Amino acid sequence: MSEKKRALVIFGSPRYKKSASYHLGQHFANGLKRAGMDVEEIMLVKQKINHCIGCFTCWVKTPGKCVHRDDMDILLPKIRNADLIVYAIPLYIFSVPGIVKDFLDRQLPLVEPYLVKKDGITSHPIRNKLKKTDFFVISVAGFPERSHFDAMVDMFKKKTRPADETYIGDILIGGAERMSKDDSQDEFKALYNYIEQAGFEVATNGAVSEETQKLINEESMIKSENIDTFIDIANKYWDSLMPKDYSQIKIKKSADAKPLKITDGGMATFFAGMSRIFNPNAIPGLKAVLQFNLDKDQYHLIMDEDVCLAYSGPHPNPTTIIISTADTWMKISTSELDGAKSLMKGLYKIEGDMNLLINMNKIFSEKEKSDTSSEDISVESQKILEK
Ligand SMILES: Cc1cc2nc3c(=O)[nH]c(=O)nc-3n(C[C@H](O)[C@H](O)[C@H](O)COP(=O)(O)O)c2cc1C
Incomplete structure (x- = not known):
C-alpha cells in the first residue's frame, strides 16, 4: 500500500x-483531507521559535544544527518530509508577519553554505532534502487591490526555487478584514466551499483549476469600480470603533411626537417591534438616533441609555440614516439578503455613524433582553425621555 502524501x-x-x-x-486543509492527504496543521503563534542570530553555526560548526533548542528542532524534519507545504498567512507591511519571518529565517540549516548556480542564479545547495515539495500560499490583506501581495509572492517564489520547493499557486484575498470576525462567518460560506474545493484539487491534481480560481475571484475580489465604496465603508467601520463619550450627548425628541405602537400596523409595527427588542447592554450608555428613510417614508428610533422608542417622521439630528427601499430593508431584516454585501452592491446607503449598523444585531436582540415585559419598558422609556 502506498504511503499517504503529507501536507503541512x-x-x-x-x-x-x-x-x-x-x-x-482551515477550509483548504479540509479539501486536502477530503482528497486523502495526511494533513498536519502548525500554528506558528503557539510555537517557541527564537530569532536567527546570524552566527552561521548551523553551516560550519554543527552543520545542519542550529544553536537554539526550541520548536524548530521538531519543525525542520517536518518541512523536509512534507510533499506539500501551505502557508495561510496575513500580509504585514507587504510581506509576512514577524513570526512567519522567524520561521523562514530559521530554515537556514536546511541549506549548505556553498554557492552554486541553479537555473543561472546563485543559490545554496540543499542539505539532505528528502523529497521535492509543492508549495502553496493563501494570504489575506486589508487593502483591496491584488498588487499589494506582489512583494510577498516574489519573496516566496525566490525562496522556494533553490529549496526544491515548487511554487504551485496561491489564493490572495484583499479587503479581507471582515473575514476574521466570528459573527461574519456566514457571509463567506460560498467562498469557503470554493477554497475547500481548491484544496481538494491541489491534493489531487497539483493545482487549482481555472474554474475554481474564477469562482474564488468572483466571490472575493473587490471590483475596481467598487473600491471607493469599500474605502468609504472601511473608514466608517474604523471610525465606529473609536472611543466615544456618550455622557455629553443630549438626545431631543420633538415635542408633539408620539411613539409608535405595536398595534399601529405596517412599518410602524415593525419599528415599534424593534424598539421593544432594544438591548441596552449591547453598548452601555448608548445615546443615538437611528433614522430610516424607506421609499418616501421616514422613521426613527431614539436610544437613550437604557430606553428605546420608535417614531415616524425624520429626526432633526440623527446619528445614522439608513436609506433604502422598504423591500430591500425587509429582506435584510429577515436575512433574505446579506446586509454587508447589499451595502457593497449599493442596494442601500448609510449616512453618519456606522457603529449602529455594525452592532445592529446586538443592539436589537430579543434573546439578550432581560425579562421585563414590553409594556413596562414602554411606560418606563416614555417617562425617562420626557425628563
Ligand atoms: C502590522 C500589520 C501590518 C499590516 N500590513 C498590511 C499591508 O501592508 N497591506 C495590507 O493590505 N494590509 C496590511 N495589514 C492588514 C492585515 O493584512 C489584515 O488585517 C488581514 O486581514 C489580517 O489577517 P488575519 O486575520 O489572518 O490575521 C497589516 C496588519 C498589521 C497588524
Missing part, C-alpha cells in the same frame, strides 16, 4: 484562530 499547513496569523487566514487555511 502553516498558520501564520498572530491573531491565532480569530483570523481570516485561519478560516481560509
Whole structure:
C-alpha cells in the first residue's frame, strides 16, 4: 500500500484562530483531507521559535544544527518530509508577519553554505532534502487591490526555487478584514466551499483549476469600480470603533411626537417591534438616533441609555440614516439578503455613524433582553425621555 502524501499547513496569523487566514487555511486543509492527504496543521503563534542570530553555526560548526533548542528542532524534519507545504498567512507591511519571518529565517540549516548556480542564479545547495515539495500560499490583506501581495509572492517564489520547493499557486484575498470576525462567518460560506474545493484539487491534481480560481475571484475580489465604496465603508467601520463619550450627548425628541405602537400596523409595527427588542447592554450608555428613510417614508428610533422608542417622521439630528427601499430593508431584516454585501452592491446607503449598523444585531436582540415585559419598558422609556 502506498504511503499517504503529507501536507503541512502553516498558520501564520498572530491573531491565532480569530483570523481570516485561519478560516481560509482551515477550509483548504479540509479539501486536502477530503482528497486523502495526511494533513498536519502548525500554528506558528503557539510555537517557541527564537530569532536567527546570524552566527552561521548551523553551516560550519554543527552543520545542519542550529544553536537554539526550541520548536524548530521538531519543525525542520517536518518541512523536509512534507510533499506539500501551505502557508495561510496575513500580509504585514507587504510581506509576512514577524513570526512567519522567524520561521523562514530559521530554515537556514536546511541549506549548505556553498554557492552554486541553479537555473543561472546563485543559490545554496540543499542539505539532505528528502523529497521535492509543492508549495502553496493563501494570504489575506486589508487593502483591496491584488498588487499589494506582489512583494510577498516574489519573496516566496525566490525562496522556494533553490529549496526544491515548487511554487504551485496561491489564493490572495484583499479587503479581507471582515473575514476574521466570528459573527461574519456566514457571509463567506460560498467562498469557503470554493477554497475547500481548491484544496481538494491541489491534493489531487497539483493545482487549482481555472474554474475554481474564477469562482474564488468572483466571490472575493473587490471590483475596481467598487473600491471607493469599500474605502468609504472601511473608514466608517474604523471610525465606529473609536472611543466615544456618550455622557455629553443630549438626545431631543420633538415635542408633539408620539411613539409608535405595536398595534399601529405596517412599518410602524415593525419599528415599534424593534424598539421593544432594544438591548441596552449591547453598548452601555448608548445615546443615538437611528433614522430610516424607506421609499418616501421616514422613521426613527431614539436610544437613550437604557430606553428605546420608535417614531415616524425624520429626526432633526440623527446619528445614522439608513436609506433604502422598504423591500430591500425587509429582506435584510429577515436575512433574505446579506446586509454587508447589499451595502457593497449599493442596494442601500448609510449616512453618519456606522457603529449602529455594525452592532445592529446586538443592539436589537430579543434573546439578550432581560425579562421585563414590553409594556413596562414602554411606560418606563416614555417617562425617562420626557425628563
Ligand atoms: C502590522 C500589520 C501590518 C499590516 N500590513 C498590511 C499591508 O501592508 N497591506 C495590507 O493590505 N494590509 C496590511 N495589514 C492588514 C492585515 O493584512 C489584515 O488585517 C488581514 O486581514 C489580517 O489577517 P488575519 O486575520 O489572518 O490575521 C497589516 C496588519 C498589521 C497588524
